[in-house]
Amino acid sequence: MSDKKNTVFLILQDNEDARPIIEAVEQDNPDANIQYQPGMVRMEAAGRLLVNRVTVEENLGREWDVQELHLNLISLGGNIDEDEDKFEISWR
């Protein structure tokens, strides 16, 4: 296999609840490619994509439970690692 990292992705609904999360993804994953499609936002990155609780909370101005992500989640591709502080998608 080449060194090229395979694409992981996360798709959220395009709505007000998801916006602080999308912004957090942009902040924490500067190389992520963010695509706005009808009704949804697709975020892609090479190898790894991170949703960081602290960043979302800063954008949102309140405490945020990482599992709230489920409410606006549409799809994802990659292995998941989730705990109190982050939601991470990766291909090895």
Next chain:
Amino acid sequence: MPAKKLNLRKRYELLTRGMGWETTYQKMDDVFPYDSFEGIKITDWDKWEDPFRLTMDSYWKFQAEKEKKLYAVIDSFAQNNGQTNLACASYLSAIKLFITGVTPLEYGAHRGFAHLGRHFRGDGARIACQMQAIDELRHAQTQVHTISHYNKHFSGLHDPFHQFDRVWYLSVPKSFIEDAMSSGPFEFITSISFAFEYVLTNLLFVPFMSGAAYNGDMATVTFGFSAQSDESRHMTLGLEIIKFMLEQHEDNLPIIQRWMDKHFWRAYRLLGLVAAMQDYMLTNSPMSWKEAWEVYFVENGGALFEDLSRYGLKMPKYHELATAEADHISHQIWSVFCSLGNATGFHTFLPTEEKMAWLSEKYPDTFDKYYRPRFEYWAEQKKAGTFEYQKGLPQLCQVCQIPMVFTEVQTDPMQISYRVTEHGGDKYHFCSDGCKDIFEHEPEKYVQAWLPVHQIYQGNCGGPTLPEVLDWYKFKPEDSGDYIGSKDYHRWQEWKGADKKVKQA
């Protein structure tokens, strides 16, 4: 001071470890009679882990919130007559196919997972399946609730569950889910959670639902994306079960590879219906079937299988053919529906000039060469009043049950792809090597297939004539035929004409 809340990992562990026990009054094999005959070897169920680590309290909390949001949108859609904001009433053919073809699949998946939620020996796996069983029931219910609004205004949406068990093209999804449901639990979960949900379901719920948004159907987008939020969890479960089985024992690999090959092909054939929905039935398509296939299968699916290659799992057999067929299947399937449009529970319509220009652009190698002439020929015939629906009934593939319309895309795209095999002195026909392989591995299963065309000829479907069969399907006369001139069409024209008055008032 209240006790410190346990962390996610700990809470999940308490829920899923030690809730079950080694039975003593009855043998474990009698309590869990189904999880060993398939040959999958599990040495340690405790290695099972749900990466989301969802506990029941969080599950109920988040699902309740999803439901509240969903029903709020549906209520406002109904109160504001959202149906009048669709791109065109012809778009609803896609929704009619969805409620009759997909919603009963959700219900079938509910039954399947409820069964697994009882019969897996590991408590973690049982809990994950129980949650999924509830999810699938929720999906079936939200779809029925959403679409019932359209049923007040449009034809063809009145009897989805009655039709699922009878109608010729609905036997395609029915045979798919029943094939999985009549397998053992490990094959069922490989089929539904992995081959269907992880590898292929994005093609159904993501670009198609985005397409619904693009066509003003906010009600469908809402149930679609709400279902898909559960689907992400199911996909993750699907990947987890595959990795879990592969890590448990090396003997599991060849069994899983064969299931993967089989259910990839089964699910892919089923999605041919979605290809037609996406390219032809959506008034405006934001993304073609081929583009969606490139992104969600070739690229994302490729990454997935590359990750799984460390276990020795290979890309599913015939995936190259599926990619080559991406240039063809939507056109072929929509042609079938148009040529048998007097026997469909939704309206058919030929692609407009604008749509054909879009198809030429999206399918530069195939549309103008192979399919545009067919649609233009039919359009001329319709104009001249000489168009006739097909009189005979089509030959069906014994496995996927789709009429034999697929062609030899890698060698001669104008040649129908036929395969045949003999079993017990009878001949059986197939659309592809993929379907033929599936039959030959378990012929005793597939000789029992309930093929709608055979059943009509055997006199089991209401009678020998088309009106009798349609009556047995509970199709009403206004459900079928061309969109132009239909009851839906006239109602739409009335609304659009009346629209101005409403706004002035």
